Amino acid sequence: MHVGLTHYLAVSTMLFCIGLYGVLTRRNAVAILMGIELMLNASNINLVAFNRYVAPGAVGGQTFALVIITLAACEAAVGLALVMAAYRSLETIHVDEINVMKW
Amino acid sequence: MGELAAFIILSCVTLIPAVVVVTSGNIVRSALSLVPTFLGVTGLYILLHAEFVAGIQILIYAGAITVLLLFVIMLTAGGTGTRIRQVNEQVPLGAMAAVWLGFLILLVIFRTPWQSAATAAPQYNIASVGTAFLTDYVLIFEVTSLVLLVSLIGAIIIARREE
Amino acid sequence: MLPYAWIIPVLPFIGFWWIIFAGRRAPGQGAYVAIGAMIGAAVLSVAAFIEVLRGARYDTSLVWATVLNRPLEVGFQVDPLTSVMLLIVTVVGSLIFVYSIGYMQGDPRYPRFFAYMSLFASSMLLLVLSNNFLSLYAGWELVGLCSYLLIGFWFERPAAARASMKAFVTTRVGDFFMFLGILLIFVQLGTLNFDGIFAGVETGRFAGGLLTLAAVLVFGGAVGKSAQVPLHVWLPDAMEGPTPVSALIHAATMVAAGVYLVARTYPLFFGTPGHEALTVVAYIGGITAIMAATIGVVQDDIKRVMAYSTISQLGYMMMGLGVLGFTAGVFHLMTHAFFKALLFLAAGSVIHAMHTNDIKQMGGLGKIMPYTYVTTVIGGLALAGIPPFAGFWSKDEILLEAYHHDQVLFALGAAGAFLTAFYVFRMIIYTFTGTLRSHNAHPHESPRVMTVPLMILAFFSTVIGLVGAPWWDNPFHHFVRFEGAEGAAFDLAFALRSTGIAALGVLSALVVYHWRLVSAASLRSAFGPLYTAVVHKYYWDELYQFAVIRPVVWAARQLRTFDVYVIDGVVNAIGAGFVGLARLYRVFDLYVVDGLVNVVAWTAKTTGGVLRYVQTGRPQNYLLVIALGVIALVVVGVIR
Numbered sequence: 001m002h003v004g005l006t007h008y009l010a011v012s013t014m015l016f017c018i019g020l021y022g023v024l025t026r027r028n029a030v031a032i033l034m035g036i037e038l039m040l041n042a043s044n045i046n047l048v049a050f051n052r053y054v055a056p057g058a059v060g061g062q063t064f065a066l067v068i069i070t071l072a073a074c075e076a077a078v079g080l081a082l083v084m085a086a087y088r089s090l091e092t093i094h095v096d097e098i099n100v101m102k103w
Numbered sequence: 104m105g106e107l108a109a110f111i112i113l114s115c116v117t118l119i120p121a122v123v124v125v126t127s128g129n130i131v132r133s134a135l136s137l138v139p140t141f142l143g144v145t146g147l148y149i150l151l152h153a154e155f156v157a158g159i160q161i162l163i164y165a166g167a168i169t170v171l172l173l174f175v176i177m178l179t180a181g182g183t184g185t186r187i188r189q190v191n192e193q194v195p196l197g198a199m200a201a202v203w204l205g206f207l208i209l210l211v212i213f214r215t216p217w218q219s220a221a222t223a224a225p226q227y228n229i230a231s232v233g234t235a236f237l238t239d240y241v242l243i244f245e246v247t248s249l250v251l252l253v254s255l256i257g258a259i260i261i262a263r264r265e266e
Numbered sequence: 267m268l269p270y271a272w273i274i275p276v277l278p279f280i281g282f283w284w285i286i287f288a289g290r291r292a293p294g295q296g297a298y299v300a301i302g303a304m305i306g307a308a309v310l311s312v313a314a315f316i317e318v319l320r321g322a323r324y325d326t327s328l329v330w331a332t333v334l335n336r337p338l339e340v341g342f343q344v345d346p347l348t349s350v351m352l353l354i355v356t357v358v359g360s361l362i363f364v365y366s367i368g369y370m371q372g373d374p375r376y377p378r379f380f381a382y383m384s385l386f387a388s389s390m391l392l393l394v395l396s397n398n399f400l401s402l403y404a405g406w407e408l409v410g411l412c413s414y415l416l417i418g419f420w421f422e423r424p425a426a427a428r429a430s431m432k433a434f435v436t437t438r439v440g441d442f443f444m445f446l447g448i449l450l451i452f453v454q455l456g457t458l459n460f461d462g463i464f465a466g467v468e469t470g471r472f473a474g475g476l477l478t479l480a481a482v483l484v485f486g487g488a489v490g491k492s493a494q495v496p497l498h499v500w501l502p503d504a505m506e507g508p509t510p511v512s513a514l515i516h517a518a519t520m521v522a523a524g525v526y527l528v529a530r531t532y533p534l535f536f537g538t539p540g541h542e543a544l545t546v547v548a549y550i551g552g553i554t555a556i557m558a559a560t561i562g563v564v565q566d567d568i569k570r571v572m573a574y575s576t577i578s579q580l581g582y583m584m585m586g587l588g589v590l591g592f593t594a595g596v597f598h599l600m601t602h603a604f605f606k607a608l609l610f611l612a613a614g615s616v617i618h619a620m621h622t623n624d625i626k627q628m629g630g631l632g633k634i635m636p637y638t639y640v641t642t643v644i645g646g647l648a649l650a651g652i653p654p655f656a657g658f659w660s661k662d663e664i665l666l667e668a669y670h671h672d673q674v675l676f677a678l679g680a681a682g683a684f685l686t687a688f689y690v691f692r693m694i695i696y697t698f699t700g701t702l703r704s705h706n707a708h709p710h711e712s713p714r715v716m717t718v719p720l721m722i723l724a725f726f727s728t729v730i731g732l733v734g735a736p737w738w739d740n741p742f743h744h745f746v747r748f749e750g751a752e753g754a755a756f757d758l759a760f761a762l763r764s765t766g767i768a769a770l771g772v773l774s775a776l777v778v779y780h781w782r783l784v785s786a787a788s789l790r791s792a793f794g795p796l797y798t799a800v801v802h803k804y805y806w807d808e809l810y811q812f813a814v815i816r817p818v819v820w821a822a823r824q825l826r827t828f829d830v831y832v833i834d835g836v837v838n839a840i841g842a843g844f845v846g847l848a849r850l851y852r853v854f855d856l857y858v859v860d861g862l863v864n865v866v867a868w869t870a871k872t873t874g875g876v877l878r879y880v881q882t883g884r885p886q887n888y889l890l891v892i893a894l895g896v897i898a899l900v901v902v903g904v905i906r
Contacts, residue, residue, distance in 0.1 A: 003110045005219075008147065009212045011114045015121055015144075017205035022125030024197030024890050025190045030176055031133055032886075034124055037168060038137075041144050044156075052151040053219060059228075059235045062153050063243070066232070069156075069163050070247050074254035076168050080175040081262035087179040088264070096191050099883055193890055200893040207900045 008049035016042035027094045029083045033076060040072045110150060117143030134172045141165040155229045267313050268324035268344045274310050274352060275391035277303040278384040285381040294367075296377035300384045301363045307391065308356035311349070318349040319745070325397055327459060336456045343397035343460075346746045347596065351394040351526055354603045357726075358518045359387050361719040365611050366510040368716040369618060379419060383514065386412035390519050394526060399448045399458040402527070406444075406487065409520045410437050416515060417507040429503035436500040440490015447483030450476070451534075460530065467537040474539060481534045481543035484527065485550075492524025492580045495554045499806050501577055505569040509614030512569060517576050517606035525583045525599050532592060532748055541590065548588020548671075552678040555581030559685035560800050563692065567623045568613045571693045575649065576606055578682060582664055585675055591667030592748035597734050598660035604730055605648035605656055608723035609690075612642040615716055616697060619709035625696040627707070632698035634709050637717040639698045641724040646694050648727040650687035651768040653761075656731035662764045663734065670754050680767055687771025695779040 015038055022035025044065045051061025087093050090100070116139055123136040141164040148157035236244045281303030285296035292299050327341025363383060370379050389412060393405030411434075418430030452458055454476065455466040466472045472480070488494070493501040504516050515521070528535065528547060535543040555578045562574035579602050586595030615638045616631060617623055632639040648655035651662065661683060668676040702709070711717065734742040736756035777783045790797050799805070882888075 003106050003150070005217045006212055007110060008151070010209060011117065011147070013205055013208045013212065014118055015140075016208075017201040018118065018121045018125055020204065020893060021197055021201035024200065024886055024893065025194045026125065027191050028130055030172060030179070031125075031130060034133060034137060034172065037164070038121055038124065038140065041141070041164070044160075045144060045147055048148055048151050048153045048156060052153070053217070056152075059231045062156050062228075062232055063235050063240050065153070065156050066159055066236075067243055067247055069159055071250060073163050073168060074250055076171060077258040078254050078261065080171060081258035083175055084178060084262045093179045095886065096884060191886065193886060196890055196894075200890060200897060203897045204893060204900075207897060207904065210904060211900070 005049055005053040008045060008053075012042040012045040012049065015039075015045065027096055029086070029093045029095050030080070032095065033079050033083070036079075037072060037076065040068060044068055106150065109146070113143050113146040113150065115143075116140075117147065130176055131173070134169065134176055137169050137172070138165055141169070153228065155232050267310070267317055268322055269326070271310070271314050271324065271344050271352075271395065272342055274307045274314070274356070275388045275395060277307045277310075277388075278391070279388035281384040282381050282388060285377050285384065289377045292377060296380040297363070297367050300380035301360060301367075303384055304356060304360040304363050304387060307387070308353075308360050311352035311356045314344055315349040315353055318344060318346055325461065327397060330400075338400060339398060339457075339459050340401045341397045341459075342395040342401075344395070347526075347529055348394050350596065350600060350746060352391065354522075354600055355387065355390050355394065355519050358603055358607050358723075359383075359514060361722055362510050362514045362518075362607060362611065365513075365614070365716050365719040366508075368713045369510055369614055370508060375419070379416075379508070382412055382415045382419070383510070386416065386515060386520070390523065393523055397460050399451070399460070399463075402530075403445070403448060406441065406491070406523065406527075409515070409523060410434060410441065410491070413437075413504070413515055413520055416511040417504045419507055419511065423506065425503075426506040429500075429506040433500040433504050436497050437490040440487045440497050442486075443483045444487025444490075447480045447486065450480045450483065454480070463531075464533040467533050473537065477534070478538040478543050481531075481538055482546055484531060484534065485543065485547055488524030488527045488584075489550065490524075491527075492521050492584070493554075493577045494524070494550050494581060494584060495557060496806065498554060498558065498577050499810060502570050502573040502803075505567070505573050509569065509610060509617060512572070513607045513610035513614070516573065517610050518603040521576060521580055522583075522599050522603060525580065525587065525595060528584065528587050529592065529596050529599075532587070535587075536748070536750060544588045544590065546588075548585050548668075548675055551581040551584025551586075551588055552668075552675045553581070554578065555585060555682040556678045556685075557581075557804065559682045559689065560796075561803050562689040563685060564797070564801050565689075566626050568616060568625050568628075568693060568697065569610070569623055571625075571689060572606070572609055572613055575609075575686065575690065578686060579606065579649075582661060582679065582682070585679060586664035586667060589664075589667045589671035589675060590750075591664055591671075593734075593743050593746055593752075594660065594663035594667050596746050597742055598657075598664055601648070601656035601660045601727075601731050604723055605645045605727040608641060608645040608720060608727055609649065611716070611720055611723065612638050612645060615712040615720065616709075618712055618716070620704070620707050622704070622707070625693055627704040628697045628702070629700040629704075630698070630702045631709055634702075635698075635711045637711060637720060641717075641720040642694055642698065644724040644727055646690040648731075649690050650772055651683055651764065652687075652772070653765060654728070654732065656727045656729070658765065658768070659731035659734045662761050665764050666754050666757060666760055669760065680764075683764065683767050684771040684774075687768045688775050691772050691775035692779050695775060699780060 019035045019038030019040075019042060022038065023032050026032050026035060047061040047065045047068070049061075051058065051065075055061070083093055086098065090098055092098065118140075120136040120139040120143070124133045124140065127133040127136065141160060145157045145160045145165070148154070148160060278300070281299045284299050285292050288299075289296070294301075323343075323345050325341070325343040325345075327339040329337045330340045331338045363380070366379065366383070370376055373379065386409060389405050389408030391405075393402055393409060396402035396405060414430045414434040417433050418426050421427045421430070448458065451463055451472070454472050455463055457463060457466075463472075467477065490497040501516060501521070505512055507516075535541070535547065538544070558574045558578035558581060562571050562578065565571045565574060579598070583595045583598050583602070586598055615635065616628065619631070619635060619638075620628055622628075644655065648657040651658045653659070665676060665679050665683065668679050734740055740756070778786055778789065793800075802808070
């Protein structure tokens with residue numbers, strides 16, 4: 001059976017939902033960032049799949065995916081730096097314990 | 104046929120560790136489970152004839168980001184032990200939302216009549232990507248490098264210990 | 267001048283208003299205003315009198331209102347009777363006003379006294395000038411009001427306040443009957459004008475028992491105002507007022523208004539079958555005359571002696587009118603005005619000096635107060651009826667008429683004449699002869715402003731009777747007369763007899779009180795039960811207290827209970843009902859209206875309190891909501 005666009009989209013969808021679940025439910029800040037990485041990966045798969053199946057002559061999808069990877073890296077770096085800074089002053093990295101600005 | 108088998112194997116390699124990532128009680132195990140996930144994604148990219156992306160995926164994701172995550176886990180005390188509760192109170196609702204969203208998107212995907220392309224892929228993937236970066240998408244390229252610089256500096260400043 | 271006679275009552279009326287508004291700022295603190303008005307009125311009265319003497323008459327009316335399609339006229343008239351009354355009121359009034367300057371000196375309400383006296387004079391003059399029952403009744407009531415005000419002039423004294431009320435209420439009883447009589451006349455004849463009424467009587471339109479009833483009802487007013495039995499009880503108590511008041515109102519003028527009324531409406535009485543109304547008048551007068559005279563004998567208060575004397579003399583006047591002695595009755599009215607005013611003012615002079623009314627505390631004042639003494643003796647002789655003083659001529663005429671008319675009345679009159687002489691000289695002896703009995707009094711003669719009026723009145727008391735003397739054909743008789751009630755001719759023998767009775771009275775007084783040949787105590791015990799009855803004034807006041815006052819007060823109390831419990835109860839119940847309704851409203855307001863407002867506030871608060879939990883501050887919650895929103899949108903998109 002031929003592997004079509006829908007297969008890849010299905011995979012990326014599932015990966016995205018798993019990542020979403022992780023973002024919504026995890027207490028650890030790092031774990032949330034992991035979930036975000038999964039979601040970004042899912043969107044990357046989407047982009048590349050569309051590039052391959054809908055417009056194989058162009059490289060826009062792959063280019064976009066590369067940019068996303070780059071930016072994901074930046075964001076992970078900055079985000080983790082923030083986690084470290086927060087950990088230093090608040091002594092915790094469980095986001096539900098960080099409620100200094102809560103009413 | 105072989106492609107389908109490869110696809111299924113790679114999908115499982117991607118998805119099952121992904122589940123481990125989000126459900127494991129041990130944060131280190133979660134982080135380490137990211138590696139097979141990323142590798143699976145790499146395989147998918149190769150199946151999609153996006154070799155350069157696959158390469159970069161391994162380099163950046165499986166290499167840099169995973170290590171970075173592990174570094175931070177070590178530097179913060181949140182990684183120790185499985186006795187600490189790792190999930191918050193939103194589990195049922197979050198699970199429901201994820202499942203529903205997945206279901207709906209799948210529904211939309213399977214309903215939509217996708218059009219197949221007529222053109223063929225270029226011969227050398229890396230060359231075309233490189234050319235595109237330096238001609239059509241040169242602005243994006245430059246801005247991305249700027250963003251890298253900024254995030255580099257920013258991460259250093261944020262994570263720096265106040266002396 | 268007669269058409270301008272209406273100015274006569276207006277002058278003191280203006281004086282009243284002037285004094286009321288100006289008070290102490292008025293000339294002489296009101297005294298000169300009052301006296302000026304009275305003297306002005308007196309001058310005009312003299313002018314009117316002279317014209318009437320020459321034969322002029324005047325009668326004018328104007329339509330004031332229309333009642334039941336009948337015009338109601340008011341107006342005034344001047345005829346001999348009116349002109350005589352005008353003279354009496356204004357002349358005697360002027361003298362009394364002058365006297366009051368001395369008597370009322372230092373009184374805190376000095377101007378008001380003269381204001382009230384002026385109002386009284388104006389009312390009395392209105393009364394005598396009226397040619398119809400309406401304005402006569404108006405003047406009648408006004409003099410009653412002034413009497414009330416003046417008797418109660420020193421209203422801080424409870425006795426004075428009670429006396430003024432007693433006077434007003436008692437005369438009101440009489441006035442009520444008079445009003446019924448006036449109504450009866452109006453219903454029968456359709457007019458209140460005297461000429462119209464007299465015409466109706468003469469033509470026979472109004473006759474028989476109904477006429478007698480009307481006449482007797484009108485006489486009821488005279489009974490009250492002139493203090494005849496049984497409405498005489500107010501006059502002795504009225505002595506609580508200042509002595510000038512007693513002199514003017516309760517001796518000379520107001521009490522004479524009743525006599526004037528009978529004289530003015532004489533055709534009404536005369537026209538009754540067999541003059542039966544006049545018989546009623548005569549008998550009431552006679553009984554009053556003798557009864558009051560007996561009470562006067564045992565009085566120790568100098569003014570009370572004079573009060574009972576006034577009642578008695580008014581009885582004589584009524585008796586005179588009743589026995590068809592029209593001229594005699596009016597003549598006695600005139601002479602009595604002068605000598606009774608004199609006696610009252612003299613009594614006032616004595617009271618002013620002694621600061622007491624009790625004759626038992628006086629004595630020997632004749633030497634200290636010679637002017638008062640001489641003028642009092644003159645007044646006493648006039649009252650007793652000794653010729654040539656004024657009282658003799660008029661009283662003699664009355665007795666003569668009575669003798670020719672009704673022997674019973676003559677007997678009453680003669681006995682009364684004896685007692686009159688007796689009591690007045692008893693009073694004079696006690697007051698002026700002997701030695702001063704009181705130890706803390708320092709009497710002195712009164713100032714000239716008081717003694718000069720006394721002397722003038724004494725002069726009049728001496729000579730005024732001579733206008734009715736026979737030797738120049740009794741000019742008064744020709745002046746004031748009534749067709750059909752011509753008096754009898756002068757009878758010398760009779761005159762000597764009446765003089766003898768009076769002289770006997772004077773002598774008896776001297777015997778008992780001056781020469782002490784017969785002791786007063788023995789007389790008292792001799793008359794035993796009669797003495798007791800007389801000292802208690804024949805128990806009239808007690809009778810009224812029991813028969814009238816107590817039932818009325820009882821009824822008033824019952825009505826008060828009704829008023830307090832039923833009427834006030836209803837009002838209070840309504841009030842309580844509204845209060846209850848208000849409470850109900852309050853409950854409604856508190857729970858429903860306020861509750862509604864509170865519910866709105868509670869809802870907002872609770873909603874806010876609930877909604878604030880949305881702001882968890884945790885991005886994972888927000889993200890969940892976003893995810894759910896996206897799901898919803900996609901669902902909607904898929905379904906569409």
